[in-house]
Amino acid sequence: MSLKSLLLRAVACLAVSTGTFLAPAVQAQAANAKYVTVEPAQPSDTAGKIEVLEFFAYTCPHCNALEPMVEKWSKTLPDNVVLRRVPVAFNASMEDLQKLYYSLEAMDRLDLHPAVFKTIHVQRKRIFDANAITDWIADQGVDRKAFQDVFNSFGVKSKVMRANELAKAYKIDGTPSVAVGGKYVTSPSLANSYEGTVQEAQRLLDTLK
Template sequence: MKSNMFLRALAVCAVAMTTFVSASAVAAQDVSSAKYKAIDPPQRTEPGKIEVLEFFAYSCPHCAVLDPMLQSWAKTLPSDVVVTQVPVVFSAAYKPLAQLYFSLEALNRLDLHGLVFKAIHEEHKRIFTKAEMSDWVASQGVDKAKFEGVFDSFGVLSKTERANQLSKAYNVEGTPSMAVAGKYLTSPSEAGGYQQTIDVADALVKKVRGN
């Protein structure tokens, strides 16, 4: 069953990845509409901020590749740009992984976020159930009882449901996908590769700002 879940996750990821080309910077004035989709209807975002949402799944190998690029890019952004990662819940199989992300957030241990990708995709560890996750986070120095206490908490479950609502509102069909300002959605398949996805998102941030 776990194997089937992982295969389904790979299939969903494949929706967002069809071809790759060499990386090249995308200037704000040159970003092609073919490299992103307009979000219809546009979504409300925080006033005074340019919101970037990255829809991801821990089980998605393409998300594992994009994540360090996203983290590096986020550090270069001005203070009015807010990057938020949103774990998708395409089906019940994805829910525990989304809860894992929000549990780490609740415990102030998002320093383990990148290590989750590494554990699944490089070390081939099985951390898809609550029990497996509890054992894994404990091996990383997290108090097991505290983790299990927040995993099914109202706060974590509410954020998981909100993430599900967001992915539906933004019409996210595959991971990774990046939304900018509630208006635009891009992904490796539209942008042409991993780094190109970051480049297009950066160009769209500049487009929204009017640079």
């Protein structure tokens, strides 16, 4: 029998004889499975604040389901915590939807943020490119020319570049994902539910206070 086999058998016998030695390690592994650690940890872009980043895509049905829960949770966050939404593009065709979010933010029209999800996932409208997005925006009562100017501005393009940098730094390969304090990322696939994602994000946030 190999040395490795002997060691494994010894550990197994010890666990059986005590009934406790392996339990803490298993519990810790189960708890850790609800999040992943960011290596290296990322600095906050908001001075003096702990950042919670919601990585999302307007076309993602799971983001559509999680968004109202994150919005409700955001209202309970303390003053030293800030929620920032980060639109993600997994291919070049998604960039215009990133620009849509940052345009709404720049124009102080994030009241339309939930309406974008509704338009895509409930009304099934394909507002995926600049022309369709601009037509939709005009239908919402927003000045077309003013929106186009913001949509094509250097400021919005810079924010899209930063969003892409963040997605890469946090190794985001699926949405929605929620990053906490630059150190942890959780998601419905890790936390096993939408509600569990918010609960796990809050638990991780509590460890940073």
